[in-house]
Amino acid sequence: MKTLEDLFLDSLADSYYAENQLTKALPKMAKAATDDDLRAAFEAHLAETEGHVQKVEEVFEAFGKKPKSKKCPAILGIIKEADEISSENKKSPTINAALIFAGQKAEHYEIASYGGLRDWAKLLGNEDAADILDEILDEEKAADAKLSALAEEHCNESAKSGEASEADGKSQSPRVAADAY
Secondary structure: OOOHHHHHHHHHHHHHHHHHHHHHHHHHHHHHOOEHHHHHHHHHHHHHHHHHHHHHHHHHHHOOOOOOOOOOHHHHHHHHHHHHHHHHOOOOOOHHHHHHHHHHHHHHHHHHHHHHHHHHHHHOOOHHHHHHHHHHHHHHHHHHHHHHHHHHHHHHHHHHHOOOOOOEOOOOOHHHHOOOO
């Protein structure tokens, strides 16, 4: 890389690829969840992630560039691990805790990526791009917090006790429809 802008655009291409991969992974995670609140959270975050793809395209445009994708080995590894943890815990009371664990790994990766990209956009003097990246960053942080809340409310306890939680297979609360994970 010759300039910070080159590094920024290369890293943005990595995030663009990651968001597109997550639009394929989230439906699988939703399907694997036995907790209705968790399933709804994954489905809500899928819609949000589709919005992130569009927002990243807007960031490219704010820099006068066409959207470009760069293969991201990190997200592929996180998704592969999520697939493995899902299959290893299938039909087990640990499935929802395992899915949350895997989901939070993706969220933390995205939080780190978007935080750095936002800071670089500011340094490069592109406030429009920085604002869009800040929106994505806030949504990723909210998704992480939602997963933590679901884990603490019942999924981790269910995994610990070895019994399905009361929320498994039932709708536990109407608030999830309004809350993105």
